[in-house]
Each structure stands twice: as C-alpha cells, then as structure tokens.
Amino acid sequence: MKFYKSIFYLLFLIGLNYSYSQTQSYSELEDKILKADSLLFQEGFNNCDFYALSKLTDDSLKFYHDISGVITGNEEFIQSIKNNICSIDYHPVRKLLSENHRIYPLKQNGEIYGAIQIGKHEFYAVGKGKKEYLTSIADFTHLWLKKEGNWILQNVLSYNHQKPGTSVQATNEKRSIQQLLIKNRVPALGLALLEKGKLTKLEMYGNLFDKQVAPIDAVFNVASLTKPIVTMLTLKLVENGNWDLDEPVYLYWTDPDVKNLSYSKLLTTRHILTHQSGFPNWRWENEDKKLKFKFKPGEGYGYSGEGYEYLKKALETKFEKPIENLADSLLFTPLGMDNTFFKWNASIDEDKFAKWHDSEGQLYKQEYKNKNVSAADNLLTTIYDYGKFAEYVLAKVTSGDSLYKRMVTRGNGKDNQTVIGLGWELLPELKNDEYALLHTGGDIGVNTLIMFLPKTMEGIIIFTNGDNGNKLFFDLIERNLSLGSLINKTAQ
Known part of the structure; x- marks a missing residue:
C-alpha cells in the first residue's frame, strides 16, 4: 500500500473552475500559461480527467507544500488526486486572484524555455443545493517548462495556507x-x-x-x-453473512491452555466483543503465564486483549487468511x-x-x-x-x-x-x-x-x-x- 500524502497538500489543487478577469490584455506567453493553468485545474481536477492531468505534469514533478512536505513524480501525484479530490462529497472550486498574479519568462540564448507563475488563489466548496463558501486561501509558485511545443508543469510551491477570516x-x-x-x-x-x-x-x-x-x-x-478495527472487520463479516456472533468460537479455534476447560465450549464472539469472555487482559498477568477463565463467559465483565487474540485465531482459521x-x-x-x-x-x-x-x-x-x-x-x-x-x-x-x-x-x-x-x-x-x-x-x-x-x-x-x-x-x-x-x- 502506498504511503499516503495528506489531503491538505491538495487544498491548493482542489478543483476547479478557472476564474480570471478578461478585461486585461496579456502577452502571448501569459495567454499560454493561463490556458495551461486553466486546463490543469478545470480539466485535470474538476473533471477528474487523469489523462489530461498526465499530459500537463512532468514525470519528475516536484511538489513542495508548507504543511505536508514533498511529493515526487506525477504518477504518485495523480494517484493522490484520484483517491482524494475525486472522491470527496462536494464540488470544489478554485478561483485565481488576478490582482496577485504574475508571470515571468525564463530565457536561454534569447529563447523562452520556461515561465514562473506566481499568485494567490481561493478555494470554495459547493454542496448540493447550497451556496458556495470560501474554505481556504493560499499562495503558489509554479515552474512551467516548454517541451516539444507544450507547456508542462515541472515544480510547485504551495504555501501560506490560511482559513478565511480566521488567521x-x-x-x-x-x-x-x-x-x-x-x-x-x-x-x-x-x-x-x-x-x-x-x-x-x-x-x-x-x-x-x-x-x-x-x-x-x-x-x-x-x-x-x-x-x-478488528471489531468493525468482524461485524462486516457478520453483515456479509460469513460469521455468527453467537456461534461457539471453539468450532474454529481453541487455545491449548483452555482446551480441557468446559467454559471454552461456551465462548462466543459476542462475549469477546463485549469483554465478557472471562479472560484476563493478558495471560502473562497470571502467575503461571497461562490463559485461564476468571469467570463463566457472559457472566461477568473484564477488559481483555486476550479475547481479541482468541478471535483473531478463530477468524484466521475459518477464512484461511491472516x-x-x-x-x-x-x-x-x-x-x-x-x-x-x-x-x-x-x-x-x-x-x-x-x-x-x-x-x-x-x-x-x-x-x-x-x-x-x-x-x-x-x-x-x-x-x-x-x-x-x-x-x-x-x-x-x-x-x-x-x-x-x-x-x-x-x-x-x-x-x-x-x-x-x-x-x-x-x-x-x-x-x-x-x-x-x-x-x-x-x-x-x-x-x-x-x-x-x-x-x-x-x-x-x-x-x-x-x-x-x-x-x-x-x-x-x-x-x-x-x-x-x-x-x-x-x-x-
């Protein structure tokens, strides 16, 4: 399983209707960067078009976030977008603030090979039937490189994240x-x-x-x-019809320490989950370090880790899986x-x-x-x-x-x-x-x-x-x- 990169580093990327004043005139470079910016957010994130996103980001993308650290490569970046941004239950909207926006060309031998985009943007959430509301504000710096005639996002800095009016x-x-x-x-x-x-x-x-x-x-x-975790796993198995709360656990597992004790035939999953198994918290608490019943299952209460270990053995035995x-x-x-x-x-x-x-x-x-x-x-x-x-x-x-x-x-x-x-x-x-x-x-x-x-x-x-x-x-x-x-x- 991949190491999770926080949902917070995605706040600068969440979604994404592009908004920018059209009354200002831009150079050709500015027009191209703004077009790439719009595609990055509107198509790549808002519409969850991962193909478009892969075309706009470099394989060796570096993303630096002031809270969540560093992410490397567009594959991991896209996977995180897929698992998080594209699975949330509201519609996210990003708005670029024109008054804070700047684009600077990068040249080599007089030819433009890249551009630095600096700005500030706001993020809004739009729920079903609800008016949009501002969720956060952040600064960003993007490094765009021109590759084979296309503008590709190479590096990202995302910083100065603040909640609206609550800094x-x-x-x-x-x-x-x-x-x-x-x-x-x-x-x-x-x-x-x-x-x-x-x-x-x-x-x-x-x-x-x-x-x-x-x-x-x-x-x-x-x-x-x-x-x-083990409780909800067990209840999921019960919900699916694959496990019974009141079936005796000995049908699948009996600990060697209690195999000759009659109480072992009475023990059920319900007893274990309600901490009425009769077991101590841990067997090593007993003088001889062996598992024993302190009371008849169901007729007392005592928090027990041993009960969960017992249940684990029974589940693993029945389903033949760890x-x-x-x-x-x-x-x-x-x-x-x-x-x-x-x-x-x-x-x-x-x-x-x-x-x-x-x-x-x-x-x-x-x-x-x-x-x-x-x-x-x-x-x-x-x-x-x-x-x-x-x-x-x-x-x-x-x-x-x-x-x-x-x-x-x-x-x-x-x-x-x-x-x-x-x-x-x-x-x-x-x-x-x-x-x-x-x-x-x-x-x-x-x-x-x-x-x-x-x-x-x-x-x-x-x-x-x-x-x-x-x-x-x-x-x-x-x-x-x-x-x-x-x-x-x-x-x-």
Whole structure:
C-alpha cells in the first residue's frame, strides 16, 4: 500500500473552475500559461480527467507544500488526486486572484524555455443545493517548462495556507495547543475532527522525536485503537453473512491452555466483543503465564486483549487468511486506508514515525518496529487513515442497520459501571437521548482516543506519542465537541 500524502497538500489543487478577469490584455506567453493553468485545474481536477492531468505534469514533478512536505513524480501525484479530490462529497472550486498574479519568462540564448507563475488563489466548496463558501486561501509558485511545443508543469510551491477570516483565531488556537503540549510534556499530537459525518479537520502539532517536526502524514502506533478495527472487520463479516456472533468460537479455534476447560465450549464472539469472555487482559498477568477463565463467559465483565487474540485465531482459521489480509480486503482497501498496517514494514518512513516518550517528555529506548500481528494492540496508522475509518464507523452507526444498532446498545450486565456495546464503550444519556461512543488506547509512550456523538454526527480522534497524552483528552474534547463539557463531567 502506498504511503499516503495528506489531503491538505491538495487544498491548493482542489478543483476547479478557472476564474480570471478578461478585461486585461496579456502577452502571448501569459495567454499560454493561463490556458495551461486553466486546463490543469478545470480539466485535470474538476473533471477528474487523469489523462489530461498526465499530459500537463512532468514525470519528475516536484511538489513542495508548507504543511505536508514533498511529493515526487506525477504518477504518485495523480494517484493522490484520484483517491482524494475525486472522491470527496462536494464540488470544489478554485478561483485565481488576478490582482496577485504574475508571470515571468525564463530565457536561454534569447529563447523562452520556461515561465514562473506566481499568485494567490481561493478555494470554495459547493454542496448540493447550497451556496458556495470560501474554505481556504493560499499562495503558489509554479515552474512551467516548454517541451516539444507544450507547456508542462515541472515544480510547485504551495504555501501560506490560511482559513478565511480566521488567521488570528487559528494562530491563537495553534499557540494554545502548543502550550498544552509543552505543559504536559507531550511531544506530538495528531487531531482529526468530524462534522456531519465527514472528516473536516486534520491537524498535527509538535515533534515526533528530537526536533523532527510532525508532518500531517506521521505514523502513530495507536495501541488499543487496533481493537475497533478488528471489531468493525468482524461485524462486516457478520453483515456479509460469513460469521455468527453467537456461534461457539471453539468450532474454529481453541487455545491449548483452555482446551480441557468446559467454559471454552461456551465462548462466543459476542462475549469477546463485549469483554465478557472471562479472560484476563493478558495471560502473562497470571502467575503461571497461562490463559485461564476468571469467570463463566457472559457472566461477568473484564477488559481483555486476550479475547481479541482468541478471535483473531478463530477468524484466521475459518477464512484461511491472516487477519491483516482480511482487513485489507474488507476495510483498508475499500476505505482508501493506504497507510495502515498491523506490523512494521519497509514502506513505513522511519522519520515519520511518532516515537514514544515518557512522562518527562524523554525518548524511550524500546524497540518500536513491531513485527508481530496483534488484534488488540500496535496498529500503525495516520490521522487521515483513521479519520476515514471513523467516517465508516459513523456511517454504520447511523445507518439504521439492526446489527450496528446492537453495536451501540449495552451488551454487558447493568451492574457494571462501564457500559460496553459490541467492541465500543458507551456514555449513555448525556442529554435527552444523546450518547457518546468511544475507545481509547494506551501503551508505553502512547495515548490515543476516538469518540463520536452519533446524534449530531460529530467525532474526534486524538493521537499522542507520550505517557501524558491522556492529559490532553478532556481539554480537546471540550474544545471540539458540542457536548464536550457534559462528556467530561460524565467521564470524570
């Protein structure tokens, strides 16, 4: 799977009705560059004409972005446009601002071989039946080269991205969050927000390690946020008629440690997803390091990573595929999660990995290149990829499907303070019939969270690479969710 290049670097490219005053007279060079500019945006992006886009961009295209870094080659560039810009649910419009636009010829031996185009452009979103609205403003510099009589885009600089009318507010917000990181000695924060069921904001703050600034496509180990992936994979198999929540799991797998125990014949997937398996969190917590039942499945509650590992073995046995292959085919590939992995591999850029830090903000020395696949822990992903997953979860929760209604209904006994649905924790009765759906993750040097308000179609995802990362949760929830204060009061 290709390493994802952030959707933010595409903001300068999104779409694209060309707008420019026709009252001004232009030289022949200016006319040709403006024509190429118009084709680049209107045909290549607005109409998703990838053939036209390939003809307008050089094979060795270099694209530099002030937030997302560098991309090389038009093949990867076009693939990113295809996966992102051409799959969004609104019509994007780009408008070139004539008063800021300049074109400068490049000559060799008196002949023009290229041109530098400098300007500022605005981006608008047009939803169905809605008036267009301004989403962002940015500066750009394009290097065009003349090749065989055609003008080809060679290099791009995209910078000074700002939200309309909110530059001061955005600066203050960024400064406030940076201060929050410093105060709590948390090196890096990845933040994603969902509104109306769609991913609307991706932000990255701080450093991955040392002075390595965190890029928007940073890779985090998200600890137990692995479990929601396996939960949704399992429910997808149930939805497809290929798995049964209440079928005994022993029909496909029995752990050698419990094969002679009668409780092993009672264990079901529903027990596992509602953390009523009877297993401890990890078998190594037992004195003899062996897996045992602490209670009869379905008659108690205890958070268990072992339960998810047990489910993984059963799924892999029945479908004769590793769980990562099942997840690829049913979740990652359909959702465009091109930068999500169950274990470390050669495609991951080590300089983009959020290394782990202790409560003093000091780098841990532990090996982080995990090569073992777990269904309960150690998923590697980006804030964008997990944001796409969040969109999928919210769509399922609000679909009205009976299976996913059960996912957000208490599945463990009412005598338990923690309310668990199928694979998710619930905060019920926040206000009227509103509730929160959530999961957290925590390991050495890692604290993560995903939370939804299904009634209002809101969501938040928080990735951190520090032991104190969970100290940011309450503040960020209150800032970004409409029921944040009530959620924090309930959770505390």
